Structure formats: C-alpha cells, structure tokens
Amino acid sequence: MNSFNVTSVQRLCVNDGPGVRTTVFFKGCTLHCPWCCNPETRYSSPSYYDNNRNEPVCVRMSEDEIFDLLIRDKDYYADTGGVTFSGGEPLLQAFKLAPLLERLKRHGVSICFETSLYVPLEFIKMVDSFVDCYIVDVKVIDRPFLFKENIDFVNSIDFEANLTYLCKKIYFLRMVLIDTVTDTKENIEKFKKLAETHPDLQVEFLQYHSLGLTKAKRLGVEQPLFSPTKEDRLAEILGQFKNARYEKV
Amino acid sequence: MKKLIKRIIKTLLPRRIFVSLSRSRSQGGSDIFSSKPFLKRFVYSFLHDIFIYREDKLSEQKNAGCQILDVVKKIKVTDVCKYPYFYPYNPRIVKILGKATWPLVSITLDYANVLETDLVSLSEKISKNDDDFSHSVVDAISAIDLLRSKAIAFYSTKKDARSEKIVSYLDRMMSNRPESLDEALQKILFVNALQWDYGHRHIGLGRLDVILEPYYRSDIETGVLSRDGAFKMITDFVKILGADTFFKSGGLIGDTGQVILLSGTDRNGNYVENELTHIFLEVITELNVPDPKLILRVCDKTSDELWRKSVASISKGNGSPLMMNEPKVMRLMTDFGYEASDVVDFGTSACWEPLIIGKSFDQNNSVENINVLSPLNKIIQETEYSDYFSFEKAALSSISSEVERITNNSKEINFDKSPLMSIWTDGCIETLTDFAAGGAKYNYHGFLCSGMPNTVNSLLNIKRYVFDEKKISYDELKKALADNYVGYEYVRDLFLSNEFKFGLSALDVMAITTKIMNCLSDVVARTTINGHKAKLGFSSPAYLSMGKHTGASADGRHGGDPFSTHISPVSKEVGFAEIIDFASELDYSGNKINGNVVDFVLSKQFVKNVDKFIQILKTAFRKGVFEMQLNVLNYEQLVAAKKDPTLYPNLVVRIWGFSAYFNDLPDSYKDMLIQRALNSNE
Numbered sequence: 001m002n003s004f005n006v007t008s009v010q011r012l013c014v015n016d017g018p019g020v021r022t023t024v025f026f027k028g029c030t031l032h033c034p035w036c037c038n039p040e041t042r043y044s045s046p047s048y049y050d051n052n053r054n055e056p057v058c059v060r061m062s063e064d065e066i067f068d069l070l071i072r073d074k075d076y077y078a079d080t081g082g083v084t085f086s087g088g089e090p091l092l093q094a095f096k097l098a099p100l101l102e103r104l105k106r107h108g109v110s111i112c113f114e115t116s117l118y119v120p121l122e123f124i125k126m127v128d129s130f131v132d133c134y135i136v137d138v139k140v141i142d143r144p145f146l147f148k149e150n151i152d153f154v155n156s157i158d159f160e161a162n163l164t165y166l167c168k169k170i171y172f173l174r175m176v177l178i179d180t181v182t183d184t185k186e187n188i189e190k191f192k193k194l195a196e197t198h199p200d201l202q203v204e205f206l207q208y209h210s211l212g213l214t215k216a217k218r219l220g221v222e223q224p225l226f227s228p229t230k231e232d233r234l235a236e237i238l239g240q241f242k243n244a245r246y247e248k249v
Numbered sequence: 250m251k252k253l254i255k256r257i258i259k260t261l262l263p264r265r266i267f268v269s270l271s272r273s274r275s276q277g278g279s280d281i282f283s284s285k286p287f288l289k290r291f292v293y294s295f296l297h298d299i300f301i302y303r304e305d306k307l308s309e310q311k312n313a314g315c316q317i318l319d320v321v322k323k324i325k326v327t328d329v330c331k332y333p334y335f336y337p338y339n340p341r342i343v344k345i346l347g348k349a350t351w352p353l354v355s356i357t358l359d360y361a362n363v364l365e366t367d368l369v370s371l372s373e374k375i376s377k378n379d380d381d382f383s384h385s386v387v388d389a390i391s392a393i394d395l396l397r398s399k400a401i402a403f404y405s406t407k408k409d410a411r412s413e414k415i416v417s418y419l420d421r422m423m424s425n426r427p428e429s430l431d432e433a434l435q436k437i438l439f440v441n442a443l444q445w446d447y448g449h450r451h452i453g454l455g456r457l458d459v460i461l462e463p464y465y466r467s468d469i470e471t472g473v474l475s476r477d478g479a480f481k482m483i484t485d486f487v488k489i490l491g492a493d494t495f496f497k498s499g500g501l502i503g504d505t506g507q508v509i510l511l512s513g514t515d516r517n518g519n520y521v522e523n524e525l526t527h528i529f530l531e532v533i534t535e536l537n538v539p540d541p542k543l544i545l546r547v548c549d550k551t552s553d554e555l556w557r558k559s560v561a562s563i564s565k566g567n568g569s570p571l572m573m574n575e576p577k578v579m580r581l582m583t584d585f586g587y588e589a590s591d592v593v594d595f596g597t598s599a600c601w602e603p604l605i606i607g608k609s610f611d612q613n614n615s616v617e618n619i620n621v622l623s624p625l626n627k628i629i630q631e632t633e634y635s636d637y638f639s640f641e642k643a644a645l646s647s648i649s650s651e652v653e654r655i656t657n658n659s660k661e662i663n664f665d666k667s668p669l670m671s672i673w674t675d676g677c678i679e680t681l682t683d684f685a686a687g688g689a690k691y692n693y694h695g696f697l698c699s700g701m702p703n704t705v706n707s708l709l710n711i712k713r714y715v716f717d718e719k720k721i722s723y724d725e726l727k728k729a730l731a732d733n734y735v736g737y738e739y740v741r742d743l744f745l746s747n748e749f750k751f752g753l754s755a756l757d758v759m760a761i762t763t764k765i766m767n768c769l770s771d772v773v774a775r776t777t778i779n780g781h782k783a784k785l786g787f788s789s790p791a792y793l794s795m796g797k798h799t800g801a802s803a804d805g806r807h808g809g810d811p812f813s814t815h816i817s818p819v820s821k822e823v824g825f826a827e828i829i830d831f832a833s834e835l836d837y838s839g840n841k842i843n844g845n846v847v848d849f850v851l852s853k854q855f856v857k858n859v860d861k862f863i864q865i866l867k868t869a870f871r872k873g874v875f876e877m878q879l880n881v882l883n884y885e886q887l888v889a890a891k892k893d894p895t896l897y898p899n900l901v902v903r904i905w906g907f908s909a910y911f912n913d914l915p916d917s918y919k920d921m922l923i924q925r926a927l928n929s930n931e
Contacts, residue, residue: 011826012865014858020865073826075868081861248854 002096005058007041007088009069012076015247017112017135017171019081022073024066026087027058030118030154033139035178035226037212040219041088050220057219063100071107082110082132091115094123101130112171117162118154124162133171136163140182141190163198172202177229177237179208188237195241203244205237312381313666313683314388320446321392326403329442334435335400335415336489337442340496344448351615351664353685354499355506355599356444357453359607361460362673363440364433368393369424375678382671382681382688389668390423393443397422430464430479434486440669441490445497447669451506451599451614454490454541455606458511458525465525476524483525483532487541494540500790501918503539503909506599512555513546513575514593520550527558533569534562539901539908543570544597547870556863563879564856568903571601571846571878574870578603581842586782587691600907601844601876602695602786608675610689613697613843616659616778618791621765622700622812623799624651625707629730633723637716641761644708645768652769655696656776656783662694687779695784695843696773699791701765702751702813706804708761709751710744726803733801733808744805745820751813752823754830763836770841786843788815788876790904793917811921815848821928825849825865833873845875848903850882850925878903882926887911891919 005027013021028044029036036042040049040057049055070083077083083104085097090113101111113127114135163170175191177183195203208228216223229237238244320342329337346352372390375383397419404412404419418427418435427433437454444452468474474482490507497505511526533543545551545559559570579592582603587595596606604611624647634640670684671677677688714720721729721740729737749755751762766787773785789795796811804819806812813819816832823831832847847869856862856879869877880903890897890911900911902922911919 011824014855014861020861020868072830075871076826076865078864078868081864 001063002099003060003062004066004093004096005044006061006066007038007058009066011073013084016084016086016114017082017133018110019078020073020076021081021084021112022070022076023084023086023114024070024090026085026090026093028092029088029116030092030157031089031116031139034224035176035181035208035212036223037209037215038088039212039216039221039223044092047219049218051218063103067100067103070104070109074107074109077109080110082112084112084114084135086114089116089119091117091119091123091127094119094126097127098130101127105130117159117166118157119162120157121162121165124165128166128169131169133169134166135171136166136173138173138175138191138194140187141194160194160197163194167198167201170198170201172204173198174204174206176206176208177234179227179229179233181226183229183233183237188240192240203241205234205241205244205246207246207248312385312388312668314385314390314392314668317389317392317443317447317669318395321396321399321443324396324399324446326399331489331492333411333485334438334489335404335419336438336492337396337400338445338493338497340493342446342448346448346665349663351612351662353449353610353612353665353667353670354614355451355453355602355612356449356610356670357455357508357596357598357604357606358440358444358670358673359594359675360437360440360455360457362607362675364436364460365426366673367424368672371672371678378681380681382668382683385666385668385683386672386678389672393440394423396443397439427464430461430468430474431482433461433464434482438486438489444669445493447667448665449667449670450497450499451504453506453508453596453599453606454510455596456510456513456594458523458529459513459515459521461525462521462523465523469524476528479524480528480532483528484536487529487532487536487538491536491538491540497540501904501907501909501915502913503904503907504790505540505907507541508544508597508599509541510544510546510596511570512551513548514579516593518593520548522550522552522555526555530555530558530562530570533567534558534565537565537567537899537901539567539569539910542568542907544601545570545572546575546595547572547866548575549871551867553860553863556866557859560856560859560862560866564853564881565901566881566903567901568878568880568908571876572866572870573597573601573603573876574874577837577870577873577875578842581837584838585784585840585842586693591690597844598695600790601788601846601878602697602784603842603844604693605691607673608690610670610674610684610692611784612662612664612694613786615662615664615694616696617655618789618795619652619655619696619698619769620700620791620795620799621648621698621704621769622707622802623795624648625704626730626800626802629711629803630727633727637712640711640716641708641764645764648704648765648768649772652696652772656772659694659696659778659783660776662779692779692781693784694778694781695786697786697789697791697843698769699789699795700799700812701762701787702817702819703802703804703806704765705751705758705762706744706747706819707802708765709749709757710747710803710805712757712761713747713749714743730801730803734805741805744803748822750818750820750823752818752820752828752831754827754834759831759834766836766841770839773840783840784843785840786845787841788844788846788848793921797917811917814925815846817848825851829869829872829874832875833869837875847874847877848880849877850880850928853881853883856881880922880925882922884923884926887919887923887926891916891923 007025007027010023013023016023027041029042047057110132112133113131116137208226213223324339329339368390372387376387401416401419404416418432427436512522515521582592583589591605594606595603598604598611598613602613625644628643628647664685666683667685671688674684674689676690677684682688715726729740734741749758770785773783792812792814797809800808818828837845890900894912901908902911
C-alpha cells in the first residue's frame with residue numbers, strides 16, 4: 001500500500017474549491033516561491049521544526065489512513081463539496097495517488113487539485129480521470145521561482161500545454177498579487193494573454209498575506225516579507241480582468 | 250458593600266415601602282448585590298419612590314397577590330408609559346426577599362395562554378374558594394385590572410389616535426382574546442412588564458412566531474396589515490423589550506433572559522416557519538441589539554432561507570440566534586421524564602436549559618454551580634499516587650464528593666410565590682397550588698457545571714506525562730501547580746504540547762470525558778430538589794468567576810485564568826470540525842440535558858461563504874450537536890474597541906448565553922474575548 005508525507009489535513013475548508021472541502025497538504029514542490037504560505041511543504045523529504053521537541057513537519061500516512069480521514073467528512077461535502085489535494089505540489093504524488101482517488105470516487109466524493117501545473121503532462125494524465133476540477137496557481141509567468149536542483153526538470157515543463165489539456169476542468173486560475181513581484185505590468189499583461197486564450201476560465205486574485213512567515217520561523221528558515229498590491233494598482237488590475245474576483249484574507 | 254446595603258434597607262423598613270430585589274447565586278458565586286446593574290438600580294430606587302418588601306413583616310392578610318396590588322398602586326402611569334405600546338415596567342421597583350427565600354428567575358409564560366385566558370371569569374370562579382392561593386390569584390387579577398384602569402384613565406386624556414387604540418385594547422384586555430396582532434403585542438407587553446415589576450427576573454418570551462401567527466394571518470387576510478406594517482410593529486415591540494436592558498440585567502448587562510424562540514414543530518406535529526419567524530429574525534439582524542435574543546429550533550426542515558437569515562444575524566457578531574437541535578432535545582427530554590406530548594413546547598430556562606413553556610417551573614439559578622476542576626486540584630496536592638488508575642479513581646471520588654456537597658445543600662429550596670405565573674401555568678388553578686409550590690406540572694430544577702474541558706485536559710496530561718511516559722514526577726506536578734508554573738515553565742510547555750485534548754474524538758479523550766460526565770450525572774441522579782429529580786448541564790455562566798478563584802491546573806492554565814467556555818476547545822489545535830464531531834458523540838442521556846452548548850469563535854472570513862457555512866451547520870446538527878452558539882469576532886476590532894470604546898459603540902458580542910455590547914463588559918470579559926478571537930483558527 002502506498003504512503004505519503006502529509007503536512008496537514010484541514011477540514012471545513014471553504015476556499016479550496018466548490019462547496020465544503022477537506023484539504024490534504026502533501027510535502028514536496030517543484031517550485032520555490034519565496035512568498036509561500038506553506039514553506040514546510042517545499043522539500044519532499046521529512047524535516048523538523050526548529051525547536052527542542054524534534055517536531056516533524058509531516059506525518060507518514062498510509063492510503064487507508066488518509067481515506068479514513070477524508071471519508072468521515074462526507075456529510076459535509078454533500079452535493080457540491082469534496083476533497084482537495086494541495087501542498088506543495090500534489091501532482092508530484094500522482095504515481096501513487098490513483099488507487100486512493102479511485103476509492104474516493106467509488107464513494108461518490110468529488111476531487112479537486114490545487115496545482116501550479118509545473119509537472120510533466122504524464123503526471124496529470126495519471127490522475128485526471130478521477131479529478132473533477134483543478135485550481136491552478138499561476139505564479140510569475142516567465143520566471144517561476146525554481147528549486148535550484150530541479151531547474152532542468154521545471155524548464156522541461158510545458159505549462160501552456162498542461163493548461164490547455166485541463167482547461168475544461170479548471171475551476172479557476174488564481175494569482176497571488178504581490179507588490180512589485182507578481183503585479184508588475186509585464187506579468188499582468190502575460191497573465192491577461194494567458195487568460196484570454198481560455199476566456200471561459202474564472203480568474204481569482206488573492207491578496208498576499210504573510211502567514212507563512214510564522215511557519216518559516218518555526219522551520220528556522222529565512223522567508224522575506226512582501227507587501228500586498230497597492231490599492232490603486234489593484235484597481236487597475238481588476239479593471240483589466242472584468243470578471244475576476246478578489247479575495248482578501 | 251453587601252452589609253452596607255442591608256443596613257440601609259433596615260433603616261428604611263419602618264416606613265410603608267415596597268422594594269423588590271433579586272439575588273442569584275448561580276453565576277459562580279458572584280453575588281448580584283455587587284453587580285453594576287443591581288447597584289445602579291438600587292441607588293436609582295433610593296432616590297425616588299422605593300418600594301421595599303420584607304417577607305417576615307408580612308401580615309396574615311398580605312398574600313402574594315396583595316404584594317402585586319401594592320406594587321401596582323405605586324406605579325405612576327406617567328412614569329412608565331411608552332409609545333407606541335403601554336409597557337408598565339418600572340425599574341425603580343426593587344424587591345428584597347428574606348435570605349431563605351429564592352426569587353423566581355429564568356421563567357417563560359405561555360403567552361398563548363396569556364392572550365386567551367378570560368381573567369374575569371377566572372376571578373369569578375376562583376373567588377368562590379376560601380384558601381390562600383385562591384385569594385392570592387383573585388388579588389393578582391385585581392392588580393392587573395387596577396393597572397389597566399389607571400392606564401385607561403391616563404391614555405383617555407390623550408387625544409391622539411394611538412392613545413385611543415391603546416385604550417380600546419386595554420378595555421378588552423381582561424376578558425377578550427385580541428382581535429389583531431397589534432392588540433396581541435400590547436397584551437404580551439403588559440403582562441411581561443408586570444412580571445418584571447413583581448420581581449421576577451430572566452423572563453423569557455417563548456415561541457412568539459407560533460403564538461402570534463393566527464393574529465398576523467388574520468390581519469393580512471383581512472387587509473388591515475401588510476408585512477411591512479408587521480415588521481414595524483415587531484421592531485417597536487423588540488425595542489421596548491430591550492429599552493431597559495440595563496435594569497433588567499443580571500450579573501452582566503445583557504443577561505436578561507429575554508429569549509424568543511423561533512421555528513420548530515408545533516403541537517399538531519407540523520413544522521412551523523412562518524412570516525413572523527422571518528420578521529423576528531430580520532428585525533433583530535437589522536437592529537443588531539443584544540436584547541432580546543433569539544433561539545432557533547433547528548431540524549431537517551429548516552429552510553435555506555431561514556438558515557441564511559440566521560447566518561446574517563450571527564455574522565454581525567450578535568451571537569444570536571443560539572441554535573438548538575430540536576429532534577435531539579425533544580427525544581432526550583422525553584427520555585428524562587417529560588411527557589412526549591409536552592416536549593414539543595420546549596423552550597429554555599433563560600439561556601439554554603430546556604424546559605416546557607407553560608408547564609415548567611424548572612429553575613437553574615437557585616443552586617450553586619459545580620466547579621469540576623477544583624476537586625481535582627485538591628487531591629493533587631493532598632496525596633501522592635503510584636499509578637494512574639488509583640489517581641483517576643481518587644479524582645472522580647473527589648469530584649463526586651464536591652457534587653454531593655452541592656446537591657446536599659440544594660435539597661430544599663424555599664422559593665418566592667407567584668400568583669401571576671400561576672394564572673397562566675397549566676395545573677396551578679386546577680390544583681389550587683402556586684406555580685412555585687408544586688402547582689406547575691414539571692419541577693425539574695437543574696445543576697450546571699464549569700471547567701470540564703480543563704479537567705479532562707489535566708487528566709490527560711497527568712496520565713501521559715506523570716504516569717505513562719514519566720517525563721515529570723508527581724512532586725514536580727504538585728510544585729508546578731502550587732507555584733503557578735513559576736520556575737516550572739517547562740512543565741507547562743509540556744502540558745500544552747499534548748496533542749490529545751478535549752474536543753478530539755480520540756479514545757482516551759472520549760473515555761475520560763465520559764467518565765467525568767457520568768460521575769457528575771450519577772451524583773445528581775441520586776438527589777432531588779424539593780422532592781423532584783434534577784437535571785445536569787455542561788454549560789455554565791461561571792467560567793470566568795470560577796476561574797478567578799481556582800489555582801493553576803494541569804492543562805497548563807495559570808491560576809486565576811478563565812475556564813474553558815461550555816463545550817469548546819481549550820486550544821487552537823482543536824478546530825470547528827473536531828469540536829462538532831466530539832460534541833456529537835458525547836452521551837447526553839438521562840439527566841445530562843440541562844444545556845450542552847458548543848461555543849465557538851469564528852472569523853468573519855469563514856462565515857462570508859454563506860452557503861458553505863450553512864452546509865456545515867446543517868451537518869453539525871445532523872451529526873448530533875445538542876446546542877450551538879457562535880461568536881464571530883475580529884481580533885483587531887476587539888483590541889481597538891477596548892482601547893477606544895468610541896470607535897465601535899454598537900459592537901455586540903456573545904457572552905455565556907446572551908449577547909451584550911462589548912463596551913458594557915468588564916475588562917476581564919473583554920480580555921477573555923480578545924484572547925479567544927486571537928486563538929480562533931477558522
């Protein structure tokens with residue numbers, strides 16, 4: 001049976017897809033966004049919080065254990081909700097996840113993935129038949145923040161091809177707006193072009209928040225503090241994306 | 250202060266005066282004598298016409314009904330008239346009872362009975378009897394008539410249309426069923442005010458949407474009233490009830506017990522959700538006032554629209570409505586001993602303790618609250634134990650002894666009398682017995698306890714770290730608690746780090762929680778209050794006051810810090826989903842029905858997704874939560890409001906079972922809410 005490094009399982013999530021969801025956060029990511037709100041998920045192998053208690057950042061969970069946790073919330077999911085897999089990059093687990101996803105689908109549970117799509121298309125194809133929707137986290141279009149050791153791997157990813165493959169199931173495209181980082185004129189124009197090639201896709205902008213800093217501190221790693229997009233720039237951006245929504249923390 | 254007040258009262262007694270003053274010993278030992286509302290009320294009375302009553306000065310001719318006559322004779326209509334309804338509540342009336350007599354609090358009349366009872370016929374019938382009770386009822390009815398006549402005389406001098414209408418309503422009041430919603434509201438307000446004047450406190454309002462529906466429907470069908478018109482009437486009604494919150498309050502401002510229950514099943518087994526259900530909810534949401542408050546009886550039939558409106562009200566931080574699981578509460582009440590045909594009329598004894606409206610004299614504020622944590626702390630210091638099994642046995646024994654002490658002190662309670670309640674409570678007229686002397690059909694008084702989450706977490710920590718893993722010695726445990734963790738911060742850190750906590754459905758946690766609940770329940774099951782069996786509830790208003798007087802505990806709590814609130818997590822690690830699971834699995838059977846409230850703090854962000862939030866609430870009640878109240882708090886807002894009250898003058902928050910203006914709260918309550926908002930993780 002497969003097992004996974006899970007950093008947390010959050011219940012009653014109302015912002016992770018349609019309906020009420022339980023979200024599983026896996027360890028490991030292809031990117032290295034410095035504003036990440038889950039810095040403990042960056043590296044695939046287990047690590048510990050920087051305290052005297054040897055507190056691990058993740059728990060090794062079997063497929064059965066994860067299934068039991070997810071199925072107990074079935075009453076909350078009702079017709080619209082379900083399970084969301086996130087992280088980190090949940091599609092890095094694709095080769096192990098299929099049996100769990102198949103089991104959840106047999107029990108009528110809807111499945112969503114929160115992903116940057118910076119994975120090979122093959123990974124997506126391994127799980128796509130079980131997935132009902134995707135939330136795509138769009139970073140900085142031309143310069144995704146890379147995990148140094150993975151630079152060739154990430155460069156080999158055809159992000160647009162992945163997007164096109166999945167576009168019918170994309171719940172929304174999401175971008176975190178960060179002052180002078182992701183909200184630059186260049187980046188927004190590129191994001192706009194991307195959104196225009198898929199005009200049916202809902203766009204969501206998220207206000208930057210610094211909640212990841214506390215976790216980074218607990219991990220003993222440096223994480224820079226950014227700022228949310230300024231009000232006037234925000235208004236400009238929202239003016240360019242007529243149907244976009246803006247979510248604040 | 251108490252002695253000074255008593256000395257003042259004794260000085261005033263030789264004169265013919267009537268003062269009505271209520272005392273409550275329920276709020277963790279805090280005596281209402283020292284509460285701000287009481288003191289202001291007393292001083293206010295002192296400067297005007299004071300009415301003092303002393304039970305031991307009562308002559309044989311003076312029955313309880315005569316007391317009401319005395320009160321009414323002193324009421325000046327000009328002092329109490331309000332518009333657009335006559336509401337004769339006079340906060341200057343303060344009643345003092347003898348030390349051995351307990352006031353009647355937390356009571357709800359069946360206002361359907363109030364609206365329909367022919368008082369003239371009743372008086373004629375009962376005046377043929379020659380017993381104290383009958384005389385007292387006749388005098389009470391005379392008092393109602395006298396007040397009514399005084400009001401008619403006053404309003405007749407006014408020449409406006411509204412005054413003429415009030416006169417016509419009062420004219421018909423004694424014998425006639427109201428002919429309109431407006432008239433029904435007037436009659437309810439009249440009787441309600443008189444209850445307050447007579448010294449009852451914590452007076453509930455019952456199922457007003459059910460009671461008033463026939464009058465509303467008739468007005469709408471005959472075209473004399475529109476929905477908007479009814480909205481205005483209900484708004485005026487609510488404003489009048491809430492106008493004297495300060496004077497009506499118990500220990501804290503807002504704690505009036507003025508609860509309106511909405512929706513649920515009626516006596517014909519039909520689900521009720523009518524226009525008035527929605528109107529009451531809309532009015533309270535729009536006004537966003539802490540008083541009166543709402544309770545929603547929820548079931549599978551509760552409509553999405555009603556849920557949405559309830560969430561809208563809760564989102565304002567009002568904390569209202571508190572939600573009760575109708576099918577579960579009814580089933581458990583029947584199992585306890587209430588008749589199945591009566592439980593459909595369940596309401597609450599003030600905040601959340603179920604009773605039967607119109608049939609219950611179930612009291613909850615006349616007995617001492619149970620401090621569950623204190624007996625555990627006591628045995629930790631007294632003896633050392635070699636194993637957890639012996640320790641736990643001793644702990645449960647200590648808790649049992651403490652409960653026995655309280656139950657032994659509560660076997661006989663001498664209550665005040667109330668011919669007013671007797672007129673409209675089933676059984677009293679039939680048996681010629683006062684409401685508080687056994688006339689009411691149900692007399693299941695109740696105990697409340699506080700500190701259970703802290704006790705469970707303490708036992709979990711002691712089991713794990715002292716006995717199982719032996720990370721700290723028993724001696725370290727004793728010293729850490731005795732020294733309030735000073736120099737033993739590592740012990741406190743260890744205790745706080747335990748991932749197994751109250752609110753998680755882990756085996757150990759459930760096992761210990763169940764043992765404590767059963768321990769308390771077993772002792773209460775062996776006792777009676779005034780010859781009747783008693784109930785037990787795990788929600789209490791005493792979490793702050795008891796915490797103040799309880800030393801450091803093995804859950805990591807510092808001495809003097811508040812206890813956890815009702816059934817709520819003591820730590821951030823236990824989220825909303827976890828506490829719902831946990832509360833749903835607890836066993837509330839037998840006598841454990843006296844209020845079991847999941848109390849949780851949510852962020853505005855969480856409740857913004859209304860449809861998703863409703864799905865969560867529906868599921869929570871389907872799973873088996875008994876009752877739930879939610880505080881939507883914003884940490885930054887609370888901190889700012891504490892620093893500068895002028896910033897948020899209308900900020901309403903939820904306290905133990907009622908809502909209050911944040912600015913009216915003592916600092917200790919403000920700090921507690923700020924801390925809870927900081928710890929909220931949803």
